[in-house]
Amino acid sequence: MSRKTILLALLVTAVSAQQPGKLSPEVHPRLPTWACTVAGGCIQKDTSLVLDSDYRWVHTDDYTNCKVNGLNPAVCPDAKTCAANCNLEGVDYAGSGIHTNGSELTLNLFVNRTDGTTSLVSPRVYLLSNETTYDMFSSLDKEFAFDVDVSKLPCGTSGALYFSEMLANGGKSSLNPAGASYGTGYCDAQCPTPAFINGEANLESYGACCNEMDIWEANSRATAFTPHPCNVTALYKCSGALCGRTDKYQSVCDKDGCDYNPYRLGDHPYYGRGEGNKVDTTRPFTVVTQFFSNTTTTGKKELSAIKRLYRQDGKLITASTIAVPGYDSTSDTITDEFCAQNKQIFGGVNALANQGGLRQMGEALDRGMVLVFSVWHDAGSAMKVVGWDVPSRC
Numbered sequence: 001m002s003r004k005t006i007l008l009a010l011l012v013t014a015v016s017a018q019q020p021g022k023l024s025p026e027v028h029p030r031l032p033t034w035a036c037t038v039a040g041g042c043i044q045k046d047t048s049l050v051l052d053s054d055y056r057w058v059h060t061d062d063y064t065n066c067k068v069n070g071l072n073p074a075v076c077p078d079a080k081t082c083a084a085n086c087n088l089e090g091v092d093y094a095g096s097g098i099h100t101n102g103s104e105l106t107l108n109l110f111v112n113r114t115d116g117t118t119s120l121v122s123p124r125v126y127l128l129s130n131e132t133t134y135d136m137f138s139s140l141d142k143e144f145a146f147d148v149d150v151s152k153l154p155c156g157t158s159g160a161l162y163f164s165e166m167l168a169n170g171g172k173s174s175l176n177p178a179g180a181s182y183g184t185g186y187c188d189a190q191c192p193t194p195a196f197i198n199g200e201a202n203l204e205s206y207g208a209c210c211n212e213m214d215i216w217e218a219n220s221r222a223t224a225f226t227p228h229p230c231n232v233t234a235l236y237k238c239s240g241a242l243c244g245r246t247d248k249y250q251s252v253c254d255k256d257g258c259d260y261n262p263y264r265l266g267d268h269p270y271y272g273r274g275e276g277n278k279v280d281t282t283r284p285f286t287v288v289t290q291f292f293s294n295t296t297t298t299g300k301k302e303l304s305a306i307k308r309l310y311r312q313d314g315k316l317i318t319a320s321t322i323a324v325p326g327y328d329s330t331s332d333t334i335t336d337e338f339c340a341q342n343k344q345i346f347g348g349v350n351a352l353a354n355q356g357g358l359r360q361m362g363e364a365l366d367r368g369m370v371l372v373f374s375v376w377h378d379a380g381s382a383m384k385v386v387g388w389d390v391p392s393r394c
Helices: 079-085 336-346 357-367
Strands: 005-009 033-037 041-045 048-051 098-101 104-108 110-112 118-120 124-130 143-149 157-164 207-209 212-218 223-228 236-238 285-295 301-312 315-317 369-377
Touching: 048 098, 104 369, 143 212, 212 285, 212 357, 223 301, 223 357, 285 357, 301 357, 336 357, 357 369
Parallel strands: 005 104, 005 143
Antiparallel strands: 033 041, 048 124, 098 104, 110 118, 124 369, 143 285, 157 212, 157 369, 207 236, 212 223, 285 301, 301 315
C-alpha cells in the first residue's frame, strides 16, 4: 500500500487575518494520500497542504501591520472593522520550510536565507481535501499509517502529526472569507490564545479549545502518542477558568493527555538510534495507529483502545513491553484502565477520565478531525513538555 512519507529535518513572523491578500498568490503544495479498505484496495486522494494562517503576513491596503505584539488597535478596534481592514497573504512554501515531492513531505525547522542568515520557521500545515475544505478523518475502527524519517531530529525537537477537531471550512464566514484556503481555524487541547479565532479578531483573549489526538510526537530519541479529549464539540472559545490557564485541571480539555511512551514505560531498547533498538530511528520506518471500538447495549460504538505498531525492513514490530512496577505488563494499548494506572504510578490528575475518557475522544474521531503536520523545538526543557523526562532519554 502506498503511503505518504513525512521527512522532518533541522535545516515570518506569526500573523493572522480574514480576507485573502493580493500581493502573493496562494498555491497549495500537492500531497496525495490514500484511503484503503480490505475489500476495495486503495484509492488515491488529490489532497494538498495549507500553511496555518498564524504564519502569514496580515496587513492593510497601505501595508500597515494588523498585528504588532497583538492586534493593532488602530486598524482592529473591533472584529468587523478588523475584517474589513486586514488582508491575509499567500506564502512562499519553500521559504517557510515546506517541501513536497510526490507523496513525500519535508518540514524544515530552520531555513537558510539568501543573505546568509538562518531563520527559525517551525511550520504547521493542514491537509486539504480541495482548495477550500480541510480533509476530515473519521478514524473509529480504522487504522492510520504513514512512513517517516526522524533521523535528523535530535533531543529538544519534535516532529508532530496529530488530529484536531477544527471546522472543515476553517470557520469561513462573512468576517473570514479566507477560511481553510488560508489555514484559518486552528484549535487544540491546550486552548491557545491566538490573535484570531476562526479568522475573526480575538479582542477578548479567548482560548481556542478542541479535541486533539496526538498520533505522533517524536524525535530520533523518544516518541509518544497521546489522546487529549475535551468535553466540548469542535472549536470552543473558552474564557476564565475553563481555559485552564491558572489551574489546567479546570480546563474543558485534558491538557496533560494520556501518553504511551515506550522509554517512559521501561522498554529502553525499543525505540532509538542504532540497530540495538527494535525501531531504528536512523532509518525510515512505517507508523501504524489503530483505533478500536466496543458496541454498547444501545448499539453505539465507543472508542475502547488505541494501539501502535511499526514496520521496518519488511518486518512488523509489535507494541512495546511495559516494564514499570504497578502496570499490567500484558497491556500494549491505551485504554481507560491504562490511563488510570498511568496517573497512579507517575502522578497527576486523571483529567482524561474527568473529560469523558476514550469515549469522548472516540466521538471526536468519529465526527471527523483535521490532520496537522508540524516540526518545532523546545530548547529550554528538551521536550519535557510531553513527559519525556520521566525517565529521560535526552
